[in-house]
Amino acid sequence: MPTGPGHRDAVLVLPGIMGSELVETATGRVLWGGSDLRRYGSAWASGGSLSALHVTDEERAGVTGRIHATRLLRFPAFAPVLRGFEPYTKLLAGIRRLSVHPDAVREFAYDWRLSTEHAAARLAETADDHLRAWRAHPHGSRDARLTLVAHSMGGLVARFFMTALGGARDVRTLITLGTPFQGSVQAAGLLGPGSGTPLPLPRRRLRALARTLPGLYELLPGYRCVEEPGGNFRHFTPADAESLGGDGELARQSLDRREKLTGSDDGTLPQLRAVVGVGQRTPQSLTLADGTAELHEYVPDGDTRLDRRGDGTVYREAATPVGLRPFYLPQSHGALARSEEAVAFTGSVLTERPLGPPLGATELGLYVPDVATAREPCPVEVELVDNPVAVELQVIDVSENLEIDRPRLSRRDGRLRADVRLPWPGLFRIEAKCGGFSAVSQLVLAVAGD
Numbered sequence: 001m002p003t004g005p006g007h008r009d010a011v012l013v014l015p016g017i018m019g020s021e022l023v024e025t026a027t028g029r030v031l032w033g034g035s036d037l038r039r040y041g042s043a044w045a046s047g048g049s050l051s052a053l054h055v056t057d058e059e060r061a062g063v064t065g066r067i068h069a070t071r072l073l074r075f076p077a078f079a080p081v082l083r084g085f086e087p088y089t090k091l092l093a094g095i096r097r098l099s100v101h102p103d104a105v106r107e108f109a110y111d112w113r114l115s116t117e118h119a120a121a122r123l124a125e126t127a128d129d130h131l132r133a134w135r136a137h138p139h140g141s142r143d144a145r146l147t148l149v150a151h152s153m154g155g156l157v158a159r160f161f162m163t164a165l166g167g168a169r170d171v172r173t174l175i176t177l178g179t180p181f182q183g184s185v186q187a188a189g190l191l192g193p194g195s196g197t198p199l200p201l202p203r204r205r206l207r208a209l210a211r212t213l214p215g216l217y218e219l220l221p222g223y224r225c226v227e228e229p230g231g232n233f234r235h236f237t238p239a240d241a242e243s244l245g246g247d248g249e250l251a252r253q254s255l256d257r258r259e260k261l262t263g264s265d266d267g268t269l270p271q272l273r274a275v276v277g278v279g280q281r282t283p284q285s286l287t288l289a290d291g292t293a294e295l296h297e298y299v300p301d302g303d304t305r306l307d308r309r310g311d312g313t314v315y316r317e318a319a320t321p322v323g324l325r326p327f328y329l330p331q332s333h334g335a336l337a338r339s340e341e342a343v344a345f346t347g348s349v350l351t352e353r354p355l356g357p358p359l360g361a362t363e364l365g366l367y368v369p370d371v372a373t374a375r376e377p378c379p380v381e382v383e384l385v386d387n388p389v390a391v392e393l394q395v396i397d398v399s400e401n402l403e404i405d406r407p408r409l410s411r412r413d414g415r416l417r418a419d420v421r422l423p424w425p426g427l428f429r430i431e432a433k434c435g436g437f438s439a440v441s442q443l444v445l446a447v448a449g450d
Contacts, residue, residue, distance in 0.1 A: 007099070008104075008143075010106070010135075012146060013108065016153045021033030069112075072092065099350065151337040155177075175273045178313070226287070275329055275336060277332065284297055329341050330362075334442075372444055373447060374424050374448055380393065394430070395431075
């Protein structure tokens, strides 16, 4: 079995936003993550346990430690709009299995509420400690370097570490899974209300939290995504963030930081290898009016508008620096790091064994609402596939890890659809599979009706 030098590297795994368990230091109370999945329904409805996650003025001033990150998610988590966050257990187990020794792999949990600069400073300390320990390990190598495997926002933390803090000298490869290098329109949409009907209560809770989080502002879009009345597109600005009710200073800091890092990326991201989610309905641009944001699933393409899709959160071109040829995977943002393909891709990079395309691969799009009412019809749509018989659809109760339904799709209004009734309040996973890729999955929170 041929292997490259990366096979003996020290590996650090970085989660995305909301991908680390957070604990209140003074009390030991778990504020985010944990095994009690029922808490998400009550938390987003009442807001009580979420208030502690709001970033304080002291934390913005650099006085941190009130909350600390303990580990990567071991259980699914949920936030409206951002949808679900899958655990990293499969990714960690797969990388440890493919590495020369399990001790070569270390997880890096961080406080995702705070800035990437704050997280990167901690990463620098952890990376130095892990690399030194691995080089001295009986199964390690004095020539070992670092391989970073980063999901979503974790890739931005890794980029800051490598570009601004000199970490690139020790890094052999950076593997990113759905990292929003050019940001996400979804992040801008979280700052303010959308047009039309009032926001459901869970989404209002998320908006109140999001407005305080420096980490959320790091994800603001950095490409021309704001459509103006004349049809021209421009960049999102701090003034736009303020118009939506956000914090203009946090927006300015994050956008300035991205511009500086992007300008100095050349040569500091060695062998960047990216997995990019495709095929899912994804906000790609927005219009702003009267303090509201309306998100659109298209970007300009000359004189026309084009739907490029993405992973549901990050559109495909925003997930890689310009000029890189990524590995495209039909999968949702939260499930990218859980997928079999992500583990296999990471293994192929570590061992330098080519990863061939899956047999009978078919790109599939899955749409599920983020929040549904228990026992009421929840519309599920499958796109980019014509034959309903070719698609396997499953509904899983995440708390019990139990399959509860295999709905049948039918063609309605030119689309493959099924009305799924989630039997009780809780967190559910909808999976759709067709062909060689692993199932596209999406988490949905079922809440009690009025």
